[in-house]
Amino acid sequence: GAASAQDLPKLEKKDRYKVGFSQMESNNPWRIAETKSFMDTAESCNWDLIATDAAGSAAKQVADVDSMIAQGIDILFLPPREEKPLIPAVMKAKAAGIPTFLVDRSVDPAVAQAGRDYVAFLGSDFIDQGRRVAEWTLENFKGDKGVIVELEGTTGSSPANDRRKGFDDVMAQHDNMTIVASQSGDFARDLGRQVMETLLQAHPDVNIVYAHNDEMAIGAIQALTLAGRNPGEDVMVVSIDGTRDALQAIIDGKMGVTVESSPFFGPVACNVMERYIAGEDIEPWVQVQDRIFTAENAADHIDEAY
């Protein structure tokens, strides 16, 4: 049936709120910055925060949400590691009458929908991020033919699906650009390095690397350097997030661009919760605006980076 806000559980005004934040993993600076943002927001937003870490396992993340429901949380903030495996967590929270906000990643919209199964998605436009990386690459690539290796994020995650779509759709319109390989590095630095090592052997002529996040871009730079290549000179490395290491790599001339994907969701979550308590209709997608970091401005932003 049609999505209707009446189906969503209400949240009464209270002095303190028991808030669940189910983190998916803590193996990169982005995740750590996001968890810290929730912790830093807790006091000023009257949260008694229950934060868990699923250590990279969707099954554990579902179990973590189960345990938060059993502990009687008032509200759930959930970054679903993958689009399909986390649907049961969303549905269980719904059945328990707990308003749920998806944070930074989404779930399969064919099954679970904002305004019906959960309140809203708080996050970036990943298709647009991929598109903006592609456009920057087209404007700044100096060679005749682009030979592109793509390092994808976690398979089945919304940012991996959408960052791929945004970038690939733009590149498909340019005959001089070919994506010769596209493989998952699970959004992780070390896996990004390993996958890049392997792909370099099959495609030694690569001259553009598009990584779906900065951690994999840094891993790729390590692999390229070890293989005697000069990232920033004979290979253009481009990615997404805006971590400190990526801004430093841009300053050092090893990386071309990173389109921002902000991890600072604590204040966004507090604001949307207050609006929800006040009875406001919440838009299904609370969109985060992202900047772009290049050699022109990386030095201005590195001090505030994570």
Ligand code: GYE
């Ligand atoms: O880019 C990445 C993290 O879901 C937007 O996940 C997030 C992505 C972010 O592991 O670094």
